Amino acid sequence: MSLTLDLTDRVALVTGGARGIGRGITEVLLDAGASVVTCGRSEATPPEGATHLTCDVRDAEAVDALVAAIVADHGRLDVVVNNAGGAPYALAAEASPRFHDKIIGLNLMSSLLVSQAANRVMQGQGGGGSIINISSVSALRPSPGTAAYGAAKAGVDSLTTSLAQEWGPRVRVNAVDVGLVRTADTADHYGGDATVAAIERTIPAGRMADVAEIGRVVAFLASDLASYVSGAQVACHGGGEQPVFLHIAQNAAQNAQIEQGESS
Numbered sequence: 001m002s003l004t005l006d007l008t009d010r011v012a013l014v015t016g017g018a019r020g021i022g023r024g025i026t027e028v029l030l031d032a033g034a035s036v037v038t039c040g041r042s043e044a045t046p047p048e049g050a051t052h053l054t055c056d057v058r059d060a061e062a063v064d065a066l067v068a069a070i071v072a073d074h075g076r077l078d079v080v081v082n083n084a085g086g087a088p089y090a091l092a093a094e095a096s097p098r099f100h101d102k103i104i105g106l107n108l109m110s111s112l113l114v115s116q117a118a119n120r121v122m123q124g125q126g127g128g129g130s131i132i133n134i135s136s137v138s139a140l141r142p143s144p145g146t147a148a149y150g151a152a153k154a155g156v157d158s159l160t161t162s163l164a165q166e167w168g169p170r171v172r173v174n175a176v177d178v179g180l181v182r183t184a185d186t187a188d189h190y191g192g193d194a195t196v197a198a199i200e201r202t203i204p205a206g207r208m209a210d211v212a213e214i215g216r217v218v219a220f221l222a223s224d225l226a227s228y229v230s231g232a233q234v235a236c237h238g239g240g241e242q243p244v245f246l247h248i249a250q251n252a253a254q255n256a257q258i259e260q261g262e263s264s
Contacts, residue, residue, distance in 0.1 A: 005223050008033035011074040012222065013067075015057050015114060016084035018044035020183045021134065024211025025081055025218050026050050032219050034079065037070050057084050057110035067117040076125050079222040080118040082111040082156075083134040087149035100148045107152035112159060119167055128170035130222045133160050134214075135175045137237050153177075157233050164231030172230035174221045179237025180208040204239025 012029050016022040017038030027047045029036050036050040039057065046052045051073075055066040070077050085107040090099060111133050122129030136153040143150025160175040167173060180203065182196075190196050200207045217236050220226055 003225060005032055005219055005225060007079070007219065007223060010034045010078040010222070011070065011076050012036045012079035012081065013070060013077060013114075013118070014038050014081040014083055015055075015110065016040055017050070017081070018046040018052055020185070021178065021181055021211050021214055022081075022083040023047060025083060025134075025215040028212055028215030028219050029079070029081075029222070032223070034222075035074060037074075039066055040084070057114055058105040060113050063110075063113045063117050067114075067121060071121055077118055077121045078125075078127065078129050080114060080129070080131045081134065081218055081222075082114055082131070084110055085134065085149075085152075087146045089145045091145060092147040095148070103148040104152050104155075107149055108155040108159070111156055115159075115163060115173070119163075119171055122171045123167070128172070130226075131163070131171060131173045132218050132221050133157075133173070133175040134218075135160070135177045135233065137177055137179045137235075137241070139177060140235075141241070160233065161231045168230055172221075172226070174226070174229060174231070175233045176214065176217050176221070177233050177235045177237065178209070178214055179203070179235075179240070181211060181214060182208045183211060202242045203237075204242075207238070209236065209238060 007029060012034045014022050014026045014036060017026040018040055026036050026038055030047060030049045038046040038050055038052045039055040041054065041056050043054060044052050053066055053069060055062050057063055067077060087103045087107065115131050118129065118131060133156050135156045138146060138150035139153035139157045157175050160173050164173040180199065187193050187196055190199060214236055217234055221229060
């Protein structure tokens with residue numbers, strides 16, 4: 001039996017799908033044959049072949065209008081990728097309640113609002129649907145400096161399992177826990193290419209992910225190849241982060257060898 005990842009005739013919504021990781025996801029879904037709509041709070045130019053609508057995904061009424069517009073234009077909605085999110089660095093003790101509200105709203109509540117609106121459509125259409133939540137390794141480990149973001153992503157993972165239980169079998173719901181990914185802003189974010197290279201040496205895969213690699217995981221989960229996958233959290237992090245104690249132990253061992261060599 002040949003395995004083909006074919007999303008022809010599927011209609012997909014990718015929130016935040018015009019830039020960064022979302023853009024990579026959009027491009028892969030387009031390549032797989034899907035009709036893709038991206039959305040964001042402002043006008044943007046999506047990849048060729050996709051359309052873009054403005055929507056604040058934290059606003060329930062705006063989300064309902066967004067989904068209604070997609071169904072009016074395409075007749076259905078088969079795939080939703082809750083990708084919109086992110087957070088600037090801010091220490092939890094110093095960030096304001098308003099700041100935390102915005103981070104939780106964007107990274108957790110938006111996924112729930114969009115999923116609710118999509119589910120109402122998917123439950124009544126032939127073939128049901130697939131919802132993929134873009135989560136983060138920050139959901140799985142401490143997230144100092146982005147505590148509200150990490151908490152929100154942990155909430156997304158929990159939300160994923162709960163919605164999969166409530167909405168099956170018509171709608172499958174899964175999450176992708178994303179690790180470090182190279183985008184146009186990576187070097188600036190981490191302080192330069194040398195720092196990025198040092199970080200990449202700590203990843204078992206030897207590098208950060210390309211945005212298309214995240215997109216291919218999403219496309220698989222959206223496809224019939226994943227027909228029995230629901231309620232899953234798929235780790236896409238290149239093998240994970242090296243524990244700090246191992247890094248310290250390796251450095252100590254190297255220093256000890258250097259000192260021994262110097263004294264002999």
